[in-house]
Amino acid sequence: MHGGGHEHGAEVFTRGVQANIGMGFGVLAFSVAMGALFAVVFAVTYGRVGNVSARLLSLYVAGGMLLSLYVVPRAEVPGQPACRQPGRDDPATHAAVPADGRAVRRRCSSVRSISVGSSSARLGAWNATLAAAGAYIVAVAVVMLILPTIDETPGPLRDDAGNIVYEGFPADDLYQFRLFSLGTQVVMWATIGLVFAALASRLPRRGAAGRSTCVSEVVRLTLVSHAMTDAMAAGRFPTDEPLNAVGHRQVDASIELGVTERAYCGPEKRTRQTAELLGLHASIDNRLADLDCGRWRGDVVGGVRPADLAIWLTDPTRAPHGGESVVELIDRVRGWMDSLTTRRSRLVAVTHPSVIRAAILVALNAPPKSFWRIDIAPVSRTVMHFRGHAWTLRSSL
Numbered sequence: 001m002h003g004g005g006h007e008h009g010a011e012v013f014t015r016g017v018q019a020n021i022g023m024g025f026g027v028l029a030f031s032v033a034m035g036a037l038f039a040v041v042f043a044v045t046y047g048r049v050g051n052v053s054a055r056l057l058s059l060y061v062a063g064g065m066l067l068s069l070y071v072v073p074r075a076e077v078p079g080q081p082a083c084r085q086p087g088r089d090d091p092a093t094h095a096a097v098p099a100d101g102r103a104v105r106r107r108c109s110s111v112r113s114i115s116v117g118s119s120s121a122r123l124g125a126w127n128a129t130l131a132a133a134g135a136y137i138v139a140v141a142v143v144m145l146i147l148p149t150i151d152e153t154p155g156p157l158r159d160d161a162g163n164i165v166y167e168g169f170p171a172d173d174l175y176q177f178r179l180f181s182l183g184t185q186v187v188m189w190a191t192i193g194l195v196f197a198a199l200a201s202r203l204p205r206r207g208a209a210g211r212s213t214c215v216s217e218v219v220r221l222t223l224v225s226h227a228m229t230d231a232m233a234a235g236r237f238p239t240d241e242p243l244n245a246v247g248h249r250q251v252d253a254s255i256e257l258g259v260t261e262r263a264y265c266g267p268e269k270r271t272r273q274t275a276e277l278l279g280l281h282a283s284i285d286n287r288l289a290d291l292d293c294g295r296w297r298g299d300v301v302g303g304v305r306p307a308d309l310a311i312w313l314t315d316p317t318r319a320p321h322g323g324e325s326v327v328e329l330i331d332r333v334r335g336w337m338d339s340l341t342t343r344r345s346r347l348v349a350v351t352h353p354s355v356i357r358a359a360i361l362v363a364l365n366a367p368p369k370s371f372w373r374i375d376i377a378p379v380s381r382t383v384m385h386f387r388g389h390a391w392t393l394r395s396s397l
Contacts, residue, residue, distance in 0.1 A: 062193025251277035294323025316368035333358040363391035
C-alpha cells in the first residue's frame with residue numbers, strides 16, 4: 001500500500017515495541033532534554049527575579065515552561081497522532097512547517113520575556129514580573145496574527161489511485177490522544193520542578209553583589225540586648241522602665257549591625273529606646289516582649305520567698321509568680337523564629353536577655369534547664385543564621 005506516493009519499507013521496530021519500550025524510552029529522552037533546558041532557564045533567572053527561594057523558583061520555572069512550551073502553542077495548533085508517512089504532496093508535510101515555526105517562535109517569546117524580567121531589577125520584582133508577562137503575551141499575539149491558521153486534523157488516507165483506504169481519526173481518538181499528551185507533559189514538568197526543588201539547597205546562590213552565598217541560608221538574624229536600666233542596676237524584676245543614663249551612654253549609633261533589611265523590637269520602652277539610639281526604624285512585635293514575671297514585677301530579687309525563687313530557677317515549667325514560665329517563653333520565641341524562615345533576609349531584633357536566651361536554646365535545641373546558664377550583657381549582639389532546616393549560632397564581636 002502506498003500513502004502520498006511513499007512506499008512503506010520493513011518496520012525496524014514493531015508496533016508492540018513502539019507502544020511499550022519505545023514510548024517509555026522516548027518520553028525519558030525527551031524529559032532529559034527538557035530538564036537540561038530547565039536548568040539553563042533556572043541558571044539565567046536565579047538571583048535576578050527578586051527575593052525568591054531556589055525551591056520556589058524551581059516550581060515557578062517548571063510551571064512557566066509547561067505553559068510556554070506546550071499549553072500556549074497547543075491552544076492554537078493542537079497535537080495529533082502520527083497517522084501517515086508524509087510525502088511530497090501530503091498536506092501534513094506542508095502543515096508541519098508553520099506549526100513548528102509557531103512553536104519555535106513561542107519558545108523565543110518566552111526567552112525574551114525571561115530576559116525582560118531578569119534585566120528589569122530597577123523596576124522592582126512585581127513590576128518586572130508584569131513587564132515580562134506582558135512582553136510574552138504581546139509576542140504570542142503578534143505571532144498568532146501574522147502566521148496563517150492551520151487545520152491539522154488528520155484527513156482520510158488515500159492510495160495512489162485516490163481511493164480512501166483509511167477514514168481518518170475519529171474525534172474521540174483525537175481527544176484521548178491530546179488528553180494523554182497533556183497529562184504526560186504535566187507529569188514530566190511536575191517531576192522536573194519537584195526533583196530540582198528538592199536538590200536546590202545544594203546549589204550555590206548568587207547574591208545581589210555577585211558573591212556566592214548558600215542557597216539554604218534563608219535569614220541572618222542579629223539579636224541585640226537592650227541597654228542598662230535602673231531595675232537591672234538594682235537587681236529588681238523589670239517593669240516597663242526606660243533606659244537610665246548609663247544605658248544611654250552604652251548605645252552608640254555607630255555600632256556596626258551590618259546590612260539590615262528589617263528591624264524589630266519588643267513593646268517595652270527600654271527596647272524601643274535602644275532601637276532608636278541604634279538608628280533603627282524597628283517594628284514592634286509583642287512576641288519579643290520580656291519574660292512576664294507576674295506579681296514579682298518591680299520587686300527586688302532578695303524580697304522573693306526563697307522557696308518560690310528556687311522553684312523558678314530549677315523548674316522551667318513552673319511560674320510561681322503567676323506570670324510566664326520559661327518553657328512558655330521558649331515556645332513563644334520559637335514561634336517567632338519559625339515565622340522568619342519563609343524568606344531570605346537580614347534582620348535585627350532589639351529585645352531582652354530572656355528572649356535571647358530562649359532563642360539560643362531554640363537554635364541549639366538545648367533543654368530548657370540550660371536557660372539560666374546563659375549570660376547576656378547589655379547591648380550585646382548575638383548572630384544566628386538559618387540554613388536548610390536549622391538555626392546556627394555565630395560568634396559576634
